Amino acid sequence: MADIPVSKTIDIRVSSSLRHNLRTPLNQIIGYSEILEEEAVNSGREDFIPDLQRINQAAREMVIRLDAMFATPAKTDLPETGGASFQSASNSGTSEQFRSTPSGLSSQKGALNACLGKILVVDDSEPNRDMLSRRLVRQGYITAQAENGRVALEKLHDEPFDLVLLDIMMPEMDGHETLAHIKADKHLMNIPVIMISAQTELHSVVRCIDMGADDYLPKPFNSVLLWARLRASLEKKRLREQELEHHEQTLRSEATLERLLALTQMVAGVAHEINTPLGIASTAISIINGRLSLPKIKALFDESNEAREILADILESSSLLKSNVLRAHKLVETFKKIAVGQITEKKEKANLPDLVEDAVGLFRINARQAKLSIDIDTSGITGNPEWFGYPGYLTQVIMNFLQNIERYAYPDGKGGIVNITVTDREQNNEAQFVVVVRDHGIGISPENLTKVFDPFFTTGRGRGGTGLGLSIVNNIMTSALKGSISVTSEPGHGSAFTIAFPKIIPD
Ligand SMILES: Nc1ncnc2c1ncn2[C@@H]1O[C@H](COP(=O)(O)OP(=O)(O)OP(=O)(O)O)[C@@H](O)[C@H]1O
């Protein structure tokens, strides 16, 4: 074909739609011939490939000639973005690298299949939509189609999509308007949009990129460019979602921590306020009890059976009152300890194996009654056994583990074995002790295991449990002892509580 002189270019006013109408079927010839090329490779009919490439090449040349006929240089003269040339493939030496070959395509398939996504193809031309969808489906994407912007928006609201391929020139609602709607809708604005444009519409593409489109694809599609831009946009979306999820997770755990802290402080605050009147009530009831036991009072009520019965009632009620006020007082004291934030203890040097032995010694009487045989193994300590920390807190932690074993681990009353192992280790440049308290009892169900450190979680409310023991232990381990705590359990085989803390507690 001979070159057409620029002077013969057709009137710009009629050129735009005429060019569009002429290019559409040519683009379809290019697209379908590429699909057939791929098909030929897959079905072992390589003998068709040279002819198909000739058809493809001829159609591409027709497109170039059409563009030359309708040339409007000012509009096609665009700044370079993303390193891709805007010229049609066979018209430019630099773009030749994008020319797809069937073998090049098949070598990409593995990578493409790894990033599948659901894509909405929006184009007014049915063959264009069909061609593009077929190519996408062949690569492993899921597609849906819309013939204009209005239908596209409806579909986007009805089901989730990973990406939109949006044609610019469409009747009813064109690409610009559709893009504006997508970007203004908070539910849709994060879906990547790739604009599909004719080579000569590139001035509109710049506008779309300014409006928030992720990228563009010039028609006729260059397969390498098509897959590369799809992959890049989908990857960007995935990374954005990952980042968002990570951010939300951080916010969620911060909120949980804050709630827990608020609850802890509230419990400690309430406990502190109740403590004073309870203390006064406790003193008062002790005085009343003392006075009621005086012989003088007894003599006063000795007149008749009725009077003696009244005194017996008063005495019984007052001792009931005394024991309950005392219990309330004790509970409130425990509640107060939940706010371990203000450490009142002093740091001391102690030999850790001795400290553990002493703590277990305090539990001797209970252990005997509950038929618990407690074995302590400190042979795993290879370094210095000295601990610079808070002996009182560690004793409290070990006592809590043992009390729980006594109360929950062996409900049949037959008792069992408890193993306490103490070892040391180096972690993150810090020397640490690790203490494991293990029973071989009923264990904790997986559902409860996630809750045992929650304040007020207990399965023993009827047995005097408040559900604060392990929550306090958790507080002590993480705030006062600057360490960590974890639990593993297998129902029917027992539980193991592990604490780890630095050999020298930092200030
Ligand atoms: N060794 C164990 N074996 C079986 N269950 C256990 C064991 N240790 C803890 N639990 C479970 O964990 C729950 C929470 O323990 P936690 O010490 O916090 O509260 P509690 O012992 O019920 O009450 P409190 O310690 O405040 O008196 C217990 O109610 C129990 O269900």
Ligand SMILES: [Mg+2]
């Ligand atoms: Mg407990």
